[in-house]
Amino acid sequence: MTFSSFGRDMNLTMEVICRELFLHNRESIKIQKEETAVRNLVKILDAALRLCNEKGFASMSLRDLSREADLSLGAMYSYFSSKDDLLRLMQGQCRSMVLRALESGIEGFYDPRMRLRRLIQAHLYSSEILQPWFYMSYMETRSFPKDEYSLAIEAELFTEKTLVDIMLEGQASGLFKPVNAGLLGAVTKAMLQDWYLKRWKYSKRKITVQNYCDFVLDFIESYLLFTAEA
Amino acid sequence: MTFSSFGRDMNLTMEVICRELFLHNRESIKIQKEETAVRNLVKILDAALRLCNEKGFASMSLRDLSREADLSLGAMYSYFSSKDDLLRLMQGQCRSMVLRALESGIEGFYDPRMRLRRLIQAHLYSSEILQPWFYMSYMETRSFPKDEYSLAIEAELFTEKTLVDIMLEGQASGLFKPVNAGLLGAVTKAMLQDWYLKRWKYSKRKITVQNYCDFVLDFIESYLLFTAEA
DNA sequence: GTCTATACCAGGATAGAC
DNA sequence: GTCTATCCTGGTATAGAC
Numbered sequence: 001m002t003f004s005s006f007g008r009d010m011n012l013t014m015e016v017i018c019r020e021l022f023l024h025n026r027e028s029i030k031i032q033k034e035e036t037a038v039r040n041l042v043k044i045l046d047a048a049l050r051l052c053n054e055k056g057f058a059s060m061s062l063r064d065l066s067r068e069a070d071l072s073l074g075a076m077y078s079y080f081s082s083k084d085d086l087l088r089l090m091q092g093q094c095r096s097m098v099l100r101a102l103e104s105g106i107e108g109f110y111d112p113r114m115r116l117r118r119l120i121q122a123h124l125y126s127s128e129i130l131q132p133w134f135y136m137s138y139m140e141t142r143s144f145p146k147d148e149y150s151l152a153i154e155a156e157l158f159t160e161k162t163l164v165d166i167m168l169e170g171q172a173s174g175l176f177k178p179v180n181a182g183l184l185g186a187v188t189k190a191m192l193q194d195w196y197l198k199r200w201k202y203s204k205r206k207i208t209v210q211n212y213c214d215f216v217l218d219f220i221e222s223y224l225l226f227t228a229e230a
Numbered sequence: 231m232t233f234s235s236f237g238r239d240m241n242l243t244m245e246v247i248c249r250e251l252f253l254h255n256r257e258s259i260k261i262q263k264e265e266t267a268v269r270n271l272v273k274i275l276d277a278a279l280r281l282c283n284e285k286g287f288a289s290m291s292l293r294d295l296s297r298e299a300d301l302s303l304g305a306m307y308s309y310f311s312s313k314d315d316l317l318r319l320m321q322g323q324c325r326s327m328v329l330r331a332l333e334s335g336i337e338g339f340y341d342p343r344m345r346l347r348r349l350i351q352a353h354l355y356s357s358e359i360l361q362p363w364f365y366m367s368y369m370e371t372r373s374f375p376k377d378e379y380s381l382a383i384e385a386e387l388f389t390e391k392t393l394v395d396i397m398l399e400g401q402a403s404g405l406f407k408p409v410n411a412g413l414l415g416a417v418t419k420a421m422l423q424d425w426y427l428k429r430w431k432y433s434k435r436k437i438t439v440q441n442y443c444d445f446v447l448d449f450i451e452s453y454l455l456f457t458a459e460a
Numbered sequence: 461g462t463c464t465a466t467a468c469c470a471g472g473a474t475a476g477a478c
Numbered sequence: 479g480t481c482t483a484t485c486c487t488g489g490t491a492t493a494g495a496c
Contacts, residue, residue, distance in 0.1 A: 031479070040479095055373055058288040061471060074474080075480045083472070139369065143285055157431075182435070183445045186428075187421045194420035201387075205412070215413045223452055261461070270461095291489060304492080305462050313490070 001105075001118060003209055006125040010101060018042045021093045028085065030078040037079070043069045044079060048086065049132035057087060057140045087140065088148060094133045095155050101126035102159065112170030116220070119162060120192065121213055127196040128209040134196040160189045167224065176224040184223065191216050231335075231348060233439055236355040240331060248272045251323045258315070260308040267309070273299045274309060278316065279362035287317060287370045317370065318378060324363040325385055331356035332389065342400030343451070349392060350422065350450075351443055357426040358439040364426040390419045397454065406454040414453065421446050 018041035022029060031037040047068035051060040062083060066073045080086040105122025109115045127134045141152045164185035170176035195202070195212055202212065248271035252259060261267040277298035281290040292313060296303045310316040335352025339345045357364045371382045394415035400406035425432070425442055432442065 033479085036479075053372075056286065056288055058286055059373060062473085063471075072481050073472090074482075077473075078479070081473095142283075143289060179448075180445055183437070183442070184449070186431070187424065187446065187449065190420050190424035190428075191417045194417065194423075198416075198420075201416070207413070212413070215410055216417065218409075219414070219417065219453055223449055263461085266461075292491085293489075302463050303490090304464075307491070308461070311491095 001121050001125075003125050003128065003213075006121070007129060009104070010126065010129065012097065012126075012129050014042050014046060017093065017097070018045060020096075021045075021089060024092075024096075025089060028081065028089075040069075040071060040075070041079060043071060044076060044086075045090065048090065049136060052136050052140075053132050057136070058143065084145070087144070090133070091137060091140075091144070091148060091152070094130070094137050095151065097130060097133070098126065098155065098159075102162065106162075112166050112173065112175055113221070113225075115166045116163070116170070116224075117217060119166065120188070120217060120220075123159070123192045124195055124209055124213045124216070127192070131196045131199055134193075135199075138193065138197065156189075160185050163188055170224065175226075177226060179223060184220070188216075188220060191219075231351050231355075233355050233358065233443075236351070237359060239334070240356065240359065242327065242356075242359050244272050244276060247323065247327070248275060250326075251275075251319060254322075254326075255319060258311065258319075270299075270301060270305070271309060273301060274306060274316075275320065278320065279366060282366050282370075283362050287366070288373065314375070317374070320363070321367060321370075321374070321378060321382070324360070324367050325381065327360060327363070328356060328385065328389075332392065336392075342396050342403065342405055343455075345396045346393070346400070346450070346454075347447060349396065350418070350447060353389065353422045354425055354439055354443045354446070357422070361426045361429055364423075365429075368423065368427065386419075390415050393418055400454065405456075407456060409453060414450070418446075418450060421449075 015038065019034070019038045022034065022037045022041060029037060031040070044065070047065055048060070051064055051068060062073060062076065066076055069076065080089060102119060102122050105118045106115050109118055137152065141149065144152060164181050167176060167181040167184060171178055171181060195209065245268065249264070249268045252264065252267045252271060259267060261270070274295070277295055278290070281294055281298060292303060292306065296306055299306065310319060332349060332352050335348045336345050339348055367382065371379065374382060394411050397406060397411040397414060401408055401411060425439070
């Protein structure tokens, strides 16, 4: 699976994302006409992701946002009922996109080595496309209200558990070495997250998602596979 | 180097830290008497770290802080001149402690393998002791004013460069395999940071800093060393 | 050195015209 | 559906008594 084929399959443009967000939240959004709603949601979310990733959600004022989104304060309140509600909308959309990306990455594959590769690729590739979403989600989790917080933690642990389960499977079938799968899963997650948390660093060094992905796979597989050294 | 010997050597109690912070910032702190100042700084910084790590610096109000620190608003303003100034004080103190810990970790060691081990240990052990400081520093960097931001980024890159330099040294002397040292340094940093960023996760699983450290060292050395498999 | 009281403003939220 | 005008809370910061 290459990055460009993944991107084509997932089709995650802002317009598509906002349309889905609109359809899933018709009750809470006061605007009726789909085209109007989607057009403005694109403006709002683009601006929100930009501001939020610069200074953090708490420091982003709705006045800033209204200026950047080129919509009045009053108009924006037709799309969400409070600032927290905006965060909830974005967070929910992000969670559903991530889950879909990871699941579509591994479905139909049964060999542990292949499943591990595809899961890591799906994670890195989707965080490449949705970087501002992933970043915001990571940085703002702690300020969520209790129920949203739990959902976010659950999602974090789910990814990790999926990684660990694949490793355990591979160990059970004798394909992988009997290393500490729990810890390997944890640090793998950390490496995957670093890709969207330190984007500035990797861009500056001209390291592409493909480079990073190949390296991480090599590093992990060297530790897991029995294959002799080159 | 074990965690407890490191802890003994560094002697990083809140009282010691605040005394140092006071001595380095006498001009900006309006209180004269050292004992009074240190006693109150401990109260302020303990509370600030707690609140800040819960909800983020921007969402921590000085009213909250004054209540938690059990000092009036007016009194607190004798210790810093603005909320941003408080952040600057804490940030500066954190940077100086980290640098000292890392340097004292590797000084006097020349074998690349040993230097790498000691640097990783020093980083993990100090982040174990200073977890709230490290966490705050990581999460708030992006909201710093420009000059403070540059200093923080510089510190991040310095640690990474130290790691990479040791790896390159080891490769040059033929001790380490010729893997991509730049990327290995980057993901190593990510693994080190995960220890203080996801403390809740590791505590819950009863993984100690010693467990984590041993695992990370094994993982990295397996990739770097020529030694045959067990 | 520490407190209380208060100035002042920015931010979230809403009402009601168009 | 969108805008402008406005309300009101709660934030940072300071003044001045003790």
